[in-house]
Amino acid sequence: MKRHQPNRIIGGALLSCFLGAALVGRFWTPYDPMRLDLRSKLQAPGAAHWLGTDEFGRDVLSRLMAAAGTSVSISLITVFFAVLGGVTLGVIAGYARGWTDRIVMALNDALLAFPSMLLALALLSVTGANMYGIILALGMAYTPAMVRVVRGSVLSLREREFIEASRLMGNSAAYTMFRHILPNSLGPVIVLATSMFGSVLLTESALSFLGLGVPPPAPTWGNMLASARPHIAEAMWLGIFPGLCISLSLLGINLFGDAIRDRFDPRMRGL
C-alpha cells in the first residue's frame, strides 16, 4: 500500500500544476498569446520571454498556458459527455436486458470495432475541425467504452446477493437501481473516467498535431508542435516545451489514475 503513496503525490502534483496553469491561463498570461510580433520572432528562452517565442514572435509560455485551458476544457467536456452517455446507456442496457440490451450493445460493439483515433478522424470529417466538432467526435469515440464498463458492472451487481436482498424487501427495481446498483458502479466509472481524461487529452493533441484539431491561430499543444516542426533545427525550444507539457500532464494523470484504481479496484491493475 505504501508503494502507491509516491504515485499519488507525484501524480497529484503534476495534475494540479496542469490544472492550475489551465485555470490561470484563462484569465491571465504574460503576453497576449495571439499577438504577432515579427521583430522578436524565434527568440530563445530568456528574461523577456521565459520559454522563447515562435516563428511569428508570439510568447511560447503564454501560448502554452492558453492551450492548457483549451485542452482541459475539451477533455473535461468530452469525458463529461462520455460518462453521461455511458452511464445512461449502460444502465438501460444492463437493466432492461433482452432486446433493448442486444440492440444497444450491437451498435456499441460496432463503434468499438473502430480504433478510437480512427473513429474520431472519421467523425471529424463529418463535423468539421472546430471545438464543437472535436468534442462531438471525441465524445462519440469514447462513449462506447464507458457503456461497456457500466453495463458490465450493472450486470455483475445484479447477480450479487445484496441486490436480491433488496428485491426481497419489496423494493422496486428503480429504487434498487438508484440506491444499490448505481452507487456501487461508481468505482469503475471513476477509474475509467480518469484514464479516459488522459486518452482524450492525448487524442486531442494528436488530432491538433495532424491539423485536424482546433484550428490555428488559437494555440493547442498539438498544433504548436506541428508548426514547430519546420523550425525545430534552429529553435529547439519550440519543439521541446509543448511536448513536455503533454507528457508531464499525461504522466500526472496516469500516476493519479493508478492510485485511484488501486483504491477502488485492485483487480484492474495494469489495464
Place this chain on the structure above:
Amino acid sequence: MLKFASTRLLSAIPTLFIVSVAVFGLIRLIPGDPASLMLGDLADADALAAARKTMGLDQPVPVQFLIWLGNVVQGDLGRSVLNGQPVLDLVLHRFATSAQMVLIAVGLSVLIAVPLGMAAAWRQNGGLDLTIVALSTLLLSVPTFWLGLMILLAFGLKLGWLPVLGYVSIADNPVAGLIYLVMPVLTLVLHEVGIIVRMARASTLDVLRLDYITHARAKGMSESAVLLHHAARNAFGPTWTLIGLILGNLLGGVAVVETVFTIPGLGRLIVDSIYARDYAVVQGCLLFVALTYLLVNLVVDLLYPLFDPRVTAE
C-alpha cells in the same frame, strides 16, 4: 475447438454488417449531394448525373446501401477525386507501407516488453520492478508524435546519423528501406513497450499468486522452470489480447508517426483525404481499417486457446 471457432466466426457477422452500415451512413451524414461529394467540386454535370445513376441516388436509401455493398464485395471502392486511382489499389499500397512498420514495431515491442514485465512481476516491489514500472509509466505518457520529433531532432538533425526526410520502400531497396524505418520503429517501440510491460507484469502477478505455481515449486522445479513452463504461457493470454488491440489502434494512430517522418502510409492517406475532402478515399480507408481490425481481433481470439485451453470449453 471447432465449435468455439465457429461460434466466434458467426459472432463477427452482425458486427461486420453494422460496421458497413456505419461506414456507408457516415459519409451520407455530410451535408451536400453524395454524388458531388464523391466526384469532387470540379466534376461536370454529365459525370454527376452518371454517378447519381450508378449510386442509385434516385432509389430509396436501403437500395443505395445494397448497391454500395455489392460494389464493395466486388472490390470496387470507387476512385480518388485527386488522381483518379481506384481507391482499393491506393489503400492496399499504402497499407503495405504502414503494415511493415507496425508489424516490426509491435513484434520488437513484445520481445522486449514481455520478458521485462515478467521479470518485474517475479521480483515484485524489488529495485528492478520499481525501475521498470516507473520507466514504463513514463514511456506511456510520452505521445508518439513528440517522441518521434525528439528522436528526429537528436538522431537526424543534431547527430546526423539518419536521414530526416523522404522514404524508400523496402521492396525497392532493402538496406535503405530499413534505414528509413529505424526512427519511426524506434518511436513506436518505445511507446508500445510502456503499455505492454504493464500488462505483462499485471497478468504475471495474477498468475504467480495461484496454487499451481506453488504446486510446481512443490514438485522441486527450479524458479526459472516454474516461470518459463508454468507462469509464462498462462500469463501471456491477456497480453496476447492486448497485442490485437494495439495492432488495430495503430492502424489509425500511426498517422502521427507517419506525419513526423513523412512516410506515405495508410494513416497519412486518411488524414490527407480528409483535408482534401476526397470522400471516396476516406470511406474506403475507414472500411478497410475497420475490417482489418475485426480480422486481427478474430485471429487473436481464435489463437487464444493456445495460451488457455479453457476458453474452448463452454
Place this chain on the structure above:
Amino acid sequence: MSQSLVEVDGLSLAVGGPSGHHIVRNVSFHVQPGEIVGIVGESGSGKTMVARSLMRLQPPAIVVSAGDIRFEGRSVLTMTGKALRAVRGARLGMVFQEPMTSLNPSMTIGRQLEEPLKLQARLDAAARRAHILDILRRVGIRDPEGALVAFPHQFSGGMRQRIMLASAMLLKPSLLIADEPTTALDALVQREVLELMLDMVRSEKTALLMISHDLPMVARYCDRIIVMRQGEVVEQGPVAEIISRPGHDYTRELLQSMPVRGPLRSVDPAAKPVMEVRGLEVEYRAKAGLLAPKTMKKALHGIDLAVRPGEIVALVGASGSGKTTLGRAIAGLVDASAGRIFFAGEEVKPDSQAWRHYRLNCQMIFQDPFGSLDPRMKIREIVGEALRHDQQASRAEKEQRVRGILEEVGLDERYLNRYPHELSGGQRQRVAIARAVVGRPQFVIADEAVSALDVTVRAKVLQLLADLQRRYGFSCLFISHDLGVVEQLADRVVVMRDGAIVEQGNRDAVFDTPQSDYTRALLSAIPTLTRTETGVSLAWRFANSGEAGASEAPAKALQ
C-alpha cells in the same frame, strides 16, 4: 524413540520482515515416519502458513523470524536452493485445497505429472509413462491414457483432487502435506478422496500431515492432533485423549461447538402450513451452440413441500441437487415454470395483492456474508431498509426497532454507523439475520446461512437463529449441505437429489433410519456426537455401508 521425520522447533513467522506482524508464534511439533497427524484450527490460526513453511513455500512476504524446521534431521531453513528442490517433490509432497487452481490450466495432465519424474528419477520416457499410467489407475482415473493428453478443466473437482494426489505421491515421498484437501468437495466425494489418500499413504508408509478446520474429520483419520489458534499451538496429543479429555479451554470450546442433536420443537402436525408449494418446477435454457435448437433443462421436477407454523424444515443435498434453486424459487428470485405457491392458505402469484403481502413476510438469509450486504451502506441503513415498506411505524419507531434487533443479535450501538467491511464474517451474518427478521416475517429462508463461518462462530450464529426463532415464532426453510448443523437445528428434513425429493420426514427418523441409500451414504460421512463430561465422543453411522455411497457418488470422469 527413533528420529522424527519432521521436527518443528519454536517456529515463528512474521509478515514483511522479522520485526513485522507475527502470524505464527513459537510453534513446535514433530511427525514420526509413517504417522498421520492433523493440524486443526479456524481461519487466522496460521495452520496453512506453518504447513507451507515446511517446504519453504510460504508467500515471499512471510519470513521465519525464529525457530527451526528439520526434515529427516536437516534444517530446511538453511538448505541451498538445490538441496531444497531435491527434497521438494521427492521426499515431501503437497496437496492443495482448491482443485480448480492447483493444476496448470494450459498444460496436459501427462506433462504435469511427468515433470517431477524428469527432475528426480532416472527413467526413460517409456518407463515414465508406465509409472504415470500406473499411479493414475491407482487414484481411480478411469481412462488413464486419455487423461494423459487431457487438460485439467476437463475433469470434475473430485477427479482433479485425485490427480493432485497422484502428482504428490508420484515419487513416494516420506511426508505428504495435505492442506484442506477435501474442503472444496461435496461430502460424498470428500470421503472417497480422503479414504483413497489414507490408503495410499498407508501402503507407501508415507507420513501424512493433514491441515483442516474440520475437527471430526481429522479425528476420524489421524493418530495425533495439533490444535492451533491465532498463530499458536494450544494443545497437541493423541486423538482419543484430546477429544475426550481436552486440556485447553479453546479445544473445549471447539468441541462444544460441534453440532449435537437438539430437542424437537412442538409443531402441531395438523396445523395449516404457512408456506406450501405444489408441483413446483424450474427450467433453464441449456447451453447450446448458436445454431443448435434451444433446449430446456429441468432444475426441479414437481416439488411438493409444506412448512408449518413455527417449524424449521431443513433442505439437504449435494451441490447440484437443486436445493438452492428450490429456495430461490420459493422466495421468488427464480421464476417457476410450473406449480403453485401458497402462503397462509392463499395462492401467491407475481404482481398480485397476495404477492405483496408474501414479499414482506418471506425473508431470506444468504450464504455469503461478504456479498449479501451493500458495501456502501451503513449497518443502520442496511437493517433499516427492511422496514421501508412498513407504513404504520414512524421514523422514530423504526429507528428504535433497528437498534433493538441489532442488540438482540449481539451488536451494540457502536456498530450502527459502521460499514460492512469493518465487520467480521460472523458479525456480518448477524446483520444479515437482523435485516431478515426485523420486519417480523412469518417465514425465513436461510440458504447455507452458516456455511461460510468458522466452527465456533457458526455455533454462536446457529444458537442466535434458534433463539430468535423461539422468540418470534417464524417458520424457517433451512438449506444446508452440512448434516451436522441440520441435525442440531431442524424439526423435519427433506433430502434432495438431481432436482427431486428423495426422502423427507421427521428429523430423528431420517437420521436414524434413513430409507434411501443416498441419504444413508450422506449420513455415513458425518459422525454422531455425544457430549461427555469433559469432551465429546465420536462414532460413525452405518459403519459398514460406506461402499453403497461410494459407488453412487456423482464423480464425473472424463467428459
